[in-house]
Amino acid sequence: MAVFDSNGTEIYYEDIGEGPALLLLHGLTSNHAMFYREIDFFKKNYRIIAPDARGHGNSAKSDSYSLEDHIQDAVALLRHLELESVGIIGVSMGSYTAQGVAIEEPDRVKKLLLVATKSHGVQSSTAELFAKHKEELSGLNPIDKMNKASKYIFHNRRAVGKWLKKTADNSNQLTINEQEIAAQALKGFDFREQLRKVTAETLVISGRHDGLNPPEKGRETAFLIPNATFMEFKRSGHAPNVEQARLFLGIAENFLED
Template sequence: MIRTAHVNGIDLAYREEGDPASPTMVLLHGRTADHNHWNLYTRRFAERFHVVAPDLRGHGASGHPATYALPDMAEDIVALLRALGVEQAVLIGHSLGGAVAYHLAMNHPDLVSVLILEDPPAPLPIDRPPLEDDSPMMVETERQIVSPDPAWAEGLKRVTAPTLVLSGGPSSHVDAAPLAELIPGAKLVTIDAGHLIHSAAPKEFSAAVEEFLEG
């Protein structure tokens, strides 16, 4: 079911599936996508979890405000969880959603039971060609990806949840592997399927996630 919550001064659309009495799982999509990014998995996960799949600010049916600071995007999800009465959740985030997830996990460690990061950029400076998209969301998020606040890498030491980092391997334009070195005790699994692991290699993605959740 698609719902809307007013949090942090914006409307945040989200899909909700499963029993609200079950443990909560939050699915965070990548940049330019929306909650439909997870359609292969939402109902499957809802067999065991209370699944919440929001549209991040600037995406889908959610509000498009003037600012897109990654910590603010994480606070949107914190506010949504509090509005839903959720005290702790499994977080799965892809790409930009993974960056939002690790900001949430380092700033609110008690809210996260398990952290699964699918091919997100590490908060380390990178060099890549300029974007052709000049929309505010793309411009501001890209600036933070290529030139992140140096405090963010240090902040990852505050993550306490068991963490799985999934790398898309050499086929991906993102190097997620360094992220696993920045998060205490993080496990790195490489699936050479490119940036969209969950859609390009669904069996391998599902197996890695299920194994980590069961472990």
């Protein structure tokens, strides 16, 4: 267990393995434990840095924070560890944070792998999906609402269910109120005018069946980043790294190699 102070907020992170630094940035309401498969796979050849974003996991909770806070926490962690060169894998919310870090630290970020991403949003993708299916989801409590909406989010729901259970069994889960605060942090961000500053070699991966961040949003992100490559996983939704795990790890390994 390791923690550091980011502008008065205690941020928890895992620091595992040896080799080139690889920063793993998790999705909304999750934590570093969601990367158990990636950590086990990459720790043999990489130094894995996997933080819990503020308001998530073992990091400090507060009544409000923003995506910019997540970005500055990640930048502060890289500086705290004195990492001059790093690769980043960011999934969903983590991919937004990753974009911000790559924009702010172009000389430090060498490889950028964005999964289930978008470059801008008025509100969280979950809130947008709930609004789209408002009538169908009306009257449901938050847990039942998410369960019913999962058919629009994931393609291989069996694999995702096992992954979510294992992640939950190995980490602290957020309360409903903490989840709402986390979602509020993603309102109104837009990197479109800044992505041209990214110099990292970039790969964007989207799932064909992703109802939260559809492939067209991933394509747009890739188009805006100089020389980025876009890839669509045909049998995935919002979690390509889980729904087609072996394919993802193989592609990620190849991409991250120098």
